Amino acid sequence: MRTRSSPDRMDVDSAGNGPRSSVSRPSQSSKPLEAAVEEFLPSISEAESAAFKQAVIEQLTEVVGEKRPENYENGLFPTRTLDYAYHMLKLLERATLFDSKDAVVVSMSDMRRQLASLVKKKLPIFTQGERSFHWEDEEKRPIEQIVGRWLQDKQKVQINDSKRGPTEDSAVFKLGYTVKKRFLEGGLWPDHPWNSLDIAMPLLGTRTPSFLQARDAELLRFIRGRVMSGRGVGREFGTVESEDAAKPLQGARYWNDIEHWMLLAEGGAQTLPHMDAHGLATYLTIEEGDYGFGWLANPTKKERAAWLRDRTLVDGDKWRYTVLKAGQTVFFPAGTIHFVFRKKGPGGQSLVFGGHALLWSQLQHMLDVIEEQIQYPDVTNEDVSTEIEGIKNVQYIQVLNQALKEGDPGVVELAGGEEEVESLRQRYEVYLAL
Numbered sequence: 001m002r003t004r005s006s007p008d009r010m011d012v013d014s015a016g017n018g019p020r021s022s023v024s025r026p027s028q029s030s031k032p033l034e035a036a037v038e039e040f041l042p043s044i045s046e047a048e049s050a051a052f053k054q055a056v057i058e059q060l061t062e063v064v065g066e067k068r069p070e071n072y073e074n075g076l077f078p079t080r081t082l083d084y085a086y087h088m089l090k091l092l093e094r095a096t097l098f099d100s101k102d103a104v105v106v107s108m109s110d111m112r113r114q115l116a117s118l119v120k121k122k123l124p125i126f127t128q129g130e131r132s133f134h135w136e137d138e139e140k141r142p143i144e145q146i147v148g149r150w151l152q153d154k155q156k157v158q159i160n161d162s163k164r165g166p167t168e169d170s171a172v173f174k175l176g177y178t179v180k181k182r183f184l185e186g187g188l189w190p191d192h193p194w195n196s197l198d199i200a201m202p203l204l205g206t207r208t209p210s211f212l213q214a215r216d217a218e219l220l221r222f223i224r225g226r227v228m229s230g231r232g233v234g235r236e237f238g239t240v241e242s243e244d245a246a247k248p249l250q251g252a253r254y255w256n257d258i259e260h261w262m263l264l265a266e267g268g269a270q271t272l273p274h275m276d277a278h279g280l281a282t283y284l285t286i287e288e289g290d291y292g293f294g295w296l297a298n299p300t301k302k303e304r305a306a307w308l309r310d311r312t313l314v315d316g317d318k319w320r321y322t323v324l325k326a327g328q329t330v331f332f333p334a335g336t337i338h339f340v341f342r343k344k345g346p347g348g349q350s351l352v353f354g355g356h357a358l359l360w361s362q363l364q365h366m367l368d369v370i371e372e373q374i375q376y377p378d379v380t381n382e383d384v385s386t387e388i389e390g391i392k393n394v395q396y397i398q399v400l401n402q403a404l405k406e407g408d409p410g411v412v413e414l415a416g417g418e419e420e421v422e423s424l425r426q427r428y429e430v431y432l433a434l
């Protein structure tokens with residue numbers, strides 16, 4: 001990808017100071033390429049983003065036509081395709097390009113240095129240079145390489161099938177063979193696009209983004225260690241529950257792999273505004289395809305509360321968007337209300353490597369978000385009102401409460417000092433007593 005900005009590209013630094021002088025940038029010839037990439041801002045083109053959005057609007061207009069929810073029984077569209085198209089269309093017609101008040105655009109090295117202070121702004125952060133997997137075959141696109149080689153014909157893949165109705169469970173399982181056929185040979189213009197959001201990262205060669213390789217960002221790993229190994233430092237030993245109810249395995253521990261995963265989607269698949277569950281922050285690194293990413297920027301308390309009460313609400317003038325390309329990364333703090341729009345046609349399929357994170361410096365905010373999601377469980381990507389998803393919130397807070405109670409100086413320091421720990425513990429006690 002391009003690493004230098006050109007006049008039609010908007011570069012804004014973390015302080016919102018606009019384009020940096022090319023004079024101040026290190027010369028590529030004096031540094032190895034990798035080091036140079038670290039110093040450059042991701043190039044985001046306003047013109048390309050606007051054209052992409054316009055093309056999606058046209059495609060969605062064609063899908064929706066004159067159809068309106070009130071024409072259907074109970075005001076519900078017969079398929080999610082139509083439901084998503086209708087709501088995404090309203091949203092995209094309102095969403096505008098972002099400026100330096102709405103997001104942070106930062107080089108990889110600045111992001112590493114300033115993670116905690118950037119996250120405090122509660123805005124999406126865009127960077128580049130975090131692709132870590134070496135794709136062996138330059139002739140083949142990443143989706144061809146990963147789906148074609150790793151996925152086995154008889155494996156089951158969970159797909160969100162937009163052909164389903166809005167009240168039906170959209171998750172269906174398809175055989176690896178079918179998924180391969182669809183992504184490698186299938187048309188680029190699916191009537192009901194597929195979107196797979198639950199694929200474990202199968203590639204050993206991927207790593208945590210460099211900006212999360214920091215003490216502050218080790219919180220999720222810390223909680224996982226406590227859940228899986230207790231106070232020990234031994235390697236985790238997972239057990240799974242037996243399918244034979246008469247002989248359940250003893251000592252089953254519950255953790256799902258949320259640190260690294262991948263997303264595979266067809267062009268035209270739409271993801272309406274939501275928050276990621278459990279007070280988790282998220283990173284997404286684009287490996288293939290153009291990826292329309294939108295968010296609600298700087299909502300007031302009142303605006304946020306209104307959206308929480310009705311997640312189809314697209315009022316106001318704070319919806320922003322951009323389009324990310326392969327090699328670019330977005331990191332968004334817990335509680336960010338975000339959406340994804342995808343275009344059908346050539347280049348429409350997308351592959352994203354992502355993961356969740358928790359920051360020690362964001363413990364109060366994490367709890368704020370969890371409390372919001374308990375009150376409004378349908379605003380997240382997981383149904384936190386279900387038993388298993390509900391357990392995760394409790395589990396996180398139990399582990400943190402216990403760790404803060406123990407008062408290890410290292411943990412107290414990470415959590416912000418004695419006073420902060422006391423305030424957190426008081427909140428945790430109230431939460432756990434519910």
Ligand SMILES: [Fe+2]
Nearest residue numbers: 274275276381
């Ligand atoms: Fe999400």
